[in-house]
Amino acid sequence: MALYSEKVMDHFRNPRNVGEIPDADGVGEVGNARCGDIMKIYLKIKDGIIEDVKFNTFGCGSAIASSSMATELIKGKPLSQALELTNKAVAEALDGLPAHKLHCSVLAEEAIRAAIKDYYDKNGMEYDKSLFPEPDEDHEIHGD
Amino acid sequence: MERKVYADNAATTAMSRAAIEAMLPYLDGIYGNPSSLYSVGQQAKEALEGARADIAACLGARPDEIYFTSCGSESDNQAIRSAARLGAAKGKKHIISTAFEHHAVLHTLDRLKREEGFEVTLLDVHKNGVVEAEEVKAAIRPDTCLVTVMAANNEIGTVQPIAEIGAVCRAAGVVFHTDAVQAVGHIPVNVAEQNVDMLSLSAHKFHGPKGVGALYCRRGLRLLPLIDGGAQERGRRAGTENVAGICAMAAALKEACANMQKNTAKLVALRDEIIEGLSRIPHSVLNGDRQRRLPGTVNMCFEGVEGEGLLLYLDDMGVCASSGSACTSGSLDPSHVLLAIGLPHEVAHGSLRVSLCEYNTREDAEHIIKCVPQVVEKLRAMSPVWKEMERGERPHVI
Numbered sequence: 129m130a131l132y133s134e135k136v137m138d139h140f141r142n143p144r145n146v147g148e149i150p151d152a153d154g155v156g157e158v159g160n161a162r163c164g165d166i167m168k169i170y171l172k173i174k175d176g177i178i179e180d181v182k183f184n185t186f187g188c189g190s191a192i193a194s195s196s197m198a199t200e201l202i203k204g205k206p207l208s209q210a211l212e213l214t215n216k217a218v219a220e221a222l223d224g225l226p227a228h229k230l231h232c233s234v235l236a237e238e239a240i241r242a243a244i245k246d247y248y249d250k251n252g253m254e255y256d257k258s259l260f261p262e263p264d265e266d267h268e269i270h271g272d
Numbered sequence: 273m274e275r276k277v278y279a280d281n282a283a284t285t286a287m288s289r290a291a292i293e294a295m296l297p298y299l300d301g302i303y304g305n306p307s308s309l310y311s312v313g314q315q316a317k318e319a320l321e322g323a324r325a326d327i328a329a330c331l332g333a334r335p336d337e338i339y340f341t342s343c344g345s346e347s348d349n350q351a352i353r354s355a356a357r358l359g360a361a362k363g364k365k366h367i368i369s370t371a372f373e374h375h376a377v378l379h380t381l382d383r384l385k386r387e388e389g390f391e392v393t394l395l396d397v398h399k400n401g402v403v404e405a406e407e408v409k410a411a412i413r414p415d416t417c418l419v420t421v422m423a424a425n426n427e428i429g430t431v432q433p434i435a436e437i438g439a440v441c442r443a444a445g446v447v448f449h450t451d452a453v454q455a456v457g458h459i460p461v462n463v464a465e466q467n468v469d470m471l472s473l474s475a476h477k478f479h480g481p482k483g484v485g486a487l488y489c490r491r492g493l494r495l496l497p498l499i500d501g502g503a504q505e506r507g508r509r510a511g512t513e514n515v516a517g518i519c520a521m522a523a524a525l526k527e528a529c530a531n532m533q534k535n536t537a538k539l540v541a542l543r544d545e546i547i548e549g550l551s552r553i554p555h556s557v558l559n560g561d562r563q564r565r566l567p568g569t570v571n572m573c574f575e576g577v578e579g580e581g582l583l584l585y586l587d588d589m590g591v592c593a594s595s596g597s598a599c600t601s602g603s604l605d606p607s608h609v610l611l612a613i614g615l616p617h618e619v620a621h622g623s624l625r626v627s628l629c630e631y632n633t634r635e636d637a638e639h640i641i642k643c644v645p646q647v648v649e650k651l652r653a654m655s656p657v658w659k660e661m662e663r664g665e666r667p668h669v670i
Contacts, residue, residue: 140584146654161618161657164578164598164606168656184656188580188597192654 132189133223139193144200147182154250156242159235165191167239169199173247176207183239190222190229197221198236207244211259213237274590277636281477282426282454282569282627283594287520288479294523295481298516306513307504316515323522330529331471331488332462339487339495339505340518344453344474345376346498347487350509351449351470352380352420354496356390359417359447366391366416368446370403370432371612373422377451378608381420395421401428401560401613405436412444419448423455423471427596427609427625428560429569431459438467447493453477453485457528458566459536469493475521478528479629484517535630539567542628542637546570549641553648555661557670559613559623568628571596573615575670576658577622577651579606585647591640596623618657619669 132140149170159166165187172180181203183195198218202210215233219225225233241260248255278286298319304312306320321335328335341347352367359365369381371394384390393411395403408419419441424431434450441448449470455461456471457478463471471488475481489495489508501510528535547558547570555575574582579595586593596607598621605611606620615623626640652658660666 137584140581141588143654148659157656161621162616164617164621166656184654184659186576186655186657187578189584191578192581 131226132193135197135221135223136190136193136225139196139222140189143183143192143196145182145196145203146184148184149180149182152182152243154243154245154247156239156244156246158238158242159187161186164188165232165235167191167195167235169195169239169243171243171247173207178202178205178207178210187232187235188229190225190232191235193222194218194225194232194236195239198233198240202240207247210240211244213240275635275639276590276592277632277639278592279626279628279632279636279640280592280594281629282429282566282625284476284482285479285629286631287481288524288527290527291475291480291520291524295516295520298519302515306515307502319519320513320515323518326522326526327486328488330461330525331456331473332464333488334491336506337463337488337491339489339508340513341485341487341509342483342511342514343485344374344451344472344477345485347472347474347485348374348376348420348449348451349380350487350495350498351472351489352377352384352418353498354494355418355447355449355470356384356388357496358494360388360390362417364415364417365389366393366413368393368395368408368411368416368419368421370395370397370421372397372401372425372427372609373420374426374451374453377420377422391415397425397430397612399614400564401425401430401609402564403432403437405433405440408437409440409444412440412446416444416446419446421448421450423450423452423461424459424566425560425609426454427607428571428613429454429566429627430560431455431564431566434468435466438469441469442467454566454569457525458532458568460532463488463490470495475517475524478524480521480524481517484514484521486521531630536567538630539628539632542632542634543568543570545634545637546626546628546640547572549637550644553645555668555670556648557619559610559615566627568632570626570628571623573610573619573623573670574648575619575622575668576655576661577648578655579621579623581651582622582624582644582647585650586643589639589643589647591643593640594625594627596625597621616669 152170153173154171215237218233306317456473474485559571579597610620
């Protein structure tokens with residue numbers, strides 16, 4: 129019995145889409161170093177489609193795996209679809225996360241939303257504000 | 273086949289051959305209850321008392337000052353609760369300890385504070401992770417009933433001036449308990465010379481089995497039971513004794529004490545090699561005093577990385593180690609020990625503890641020195657925190 133599923137370990141050992149996009153169209157950063165995880169997502173967007181996505185993450189194994197999986201799930205997808213990505217979908221795609229690590233998948237969802245919001249804001253685009261609740265600054269969802 | 277390096281001996285150790293062999297007769301043939309009067313019971317009783325004498329001899333104590341328990345945590349709980357209750361009966365409800373004790377001590381003190389109105393002073397352990405006897409002396413009040421300070425810290429390995437603290441307590445007439453779980457079998461411990469009134473130890477930290485510990489309580493000092501029941505352990509600890517485990521604990525401790533000088537020389541050399549090797553990683557820091565530390569324990573922080581990732585990648589390279597990051601503790605905060613020595617949260621998340629024993633080799637040390645920098649580099653390469661530091665957007669703390 130291992131701490132993490134094989135899928136989590138695979139994405140942790142060989143994270144997909146690691147890096148930065150210098151001329152990104154949208155950048156989202158959530159979490160804080162004090163709590164032990166920060167996730168930063170970079171998006172390249174063309175005609176409403178996520179052409180490329182990269183991430184940098186400071187955090188535990190499941191934070192890195194969640195970032196990797198989340199970027200895989202939205203790459204090449206329209207923004208509308210990326211906005212529908214839930215933390216549950218990220219966790220499920222990883223064949224589950226331990227209960228006290230579910231916040232890592234929440235961070236991934238929040239980071240993607242933050243990056244898309246940044247893209248909308250930068251381009252002065254109209255959007256439904258209710259889609260972007262303020263990320264939980266205190267990161268209270270840690271634990272269960 | 274990848275090399276396997278077990279470097280988490282502060283968590284637990286492999287049982288020694290001597291300990292395993294000392295156990296076997298009491299698992300197989302001599303299964304009697306030491307409280308029974310027929311011969312197979314009395315044989316077990318004899319083994320139990322032999323073990324008690326051996327353990328007492330290793331600590332500079334008398335056999336009737338040793339009480340067998342189920343673990344170090346139980347010993348800590350019993351020592352503290354007993355001293356607290358006896359103190360409260362005399363109107364003394366103040367206890368002195370330190371900020372970086374094991375949770376078996378800190379959580380017991382917390383409960384006494386919350387539920388029984390005790391006042392607890394937790395002394396600062398400073399950047400070097402050492403509390404000074406003078407500070408204990410200054411904190412003692414007329415209503416102080418107990419001072420409890422660990423002999424060596426389990427995470428950073430710093431060794432405390434137990435003899436000096438004991439002398440201060442003795443002079444003030446205050447009971448002194450030490451959680452010596454990390455010290456016994458590793459560094460010289462002598463309760464008489466070090467002025468210790470009560471001491472906790474745990475077998476599995478020195479190549480004995482898990483699930484067995486002991487509490488030393490100086491003759492003449494009252495000890496109240498934590499577990500009520502039969503008259504085992506002279507009424508201080510009910511429950512049929514774990515004879516096999518106790519015999520193994522005694523064998524392990526005898527061996528550890530007999531080889532202590534030799535083991536220390538070997539471990540100090542390996543430890544220092546690792547400290548030197550890993551200190552070459554930029555923006556790393558050794559936690560705890562460089563000199564006043566256990567022979568086998570190294571604890572370092574690497575800026576910009578998180579501890580759990582370190583451990584998982586190291587595990588892939590065959591290295592078993594531990595960390596004080598929040599993710600490995602299962603809580604929001606990183607290790608209270610690292611915070612107690614003044615590390616900022618974000619640095620404490622990036623800690624690595626390597627704890628060696630005499631079974632480790634020079635090749636093990638070299639493997640650790642080879643693997644850790646690779647893993648740190650891999651994690652830094654995807655860390656936004658590290659990149660911001662490298663670009664000068666976030667200050668380096670270490």
